[in-house]
Amino acid sequence: MKLSVEISMYPLKDEYIPAIQNFIDRLNQHPQLRVITNTMSTQVFGDYDQLMDVLKQEMRASYEQFGRAIFVCKFIDGDLAPENQDV
Template identity: 45%
Template sequence: MKATVEISMYPFNQDFIPPIKSVIAGFNQYPNIDVVTTSTSTQLYGDYDEVMACVTAELKKSFEEFGFAVFVAKILGRDVRKPFTEDNQA
């Protein structure tokens, strides 16, 4: 199954740019996941299990390195870049 995750990070840190850049850099280390970053969020596209493992690992690293932050995510069970068809669900 494919997945799309759109995620935004809100660090509780005066210097908020380094934590955000670190999480985005972490997402980009996964070769099987397409990463698109905009000014307000980052979208991850790929196999559901791989995308969710990536999100879990990178959020944990962020909490351990930078402390408290809020992440807001939308998780969809398909690749939204492709037209909605029965084939796009798998």
């Protein structure tokens, strides 16, 4: 089963950019996932189980390294990556 996730991270500190960039960089280290980042959010596409495992791991790593943050996520089944959509 494929999964599409839109995720936004809001670190609860003044210096928020390093925490966000670190999270995105770590997501990009997982070759089994497709990661698309824009100014508002990051979209991640992949196998349901693999994607959920990566999010679990990387969100925990963010909390441990940078402290409190809010993650706002939207989940939808299927691969909705831009080149996979019918126009």
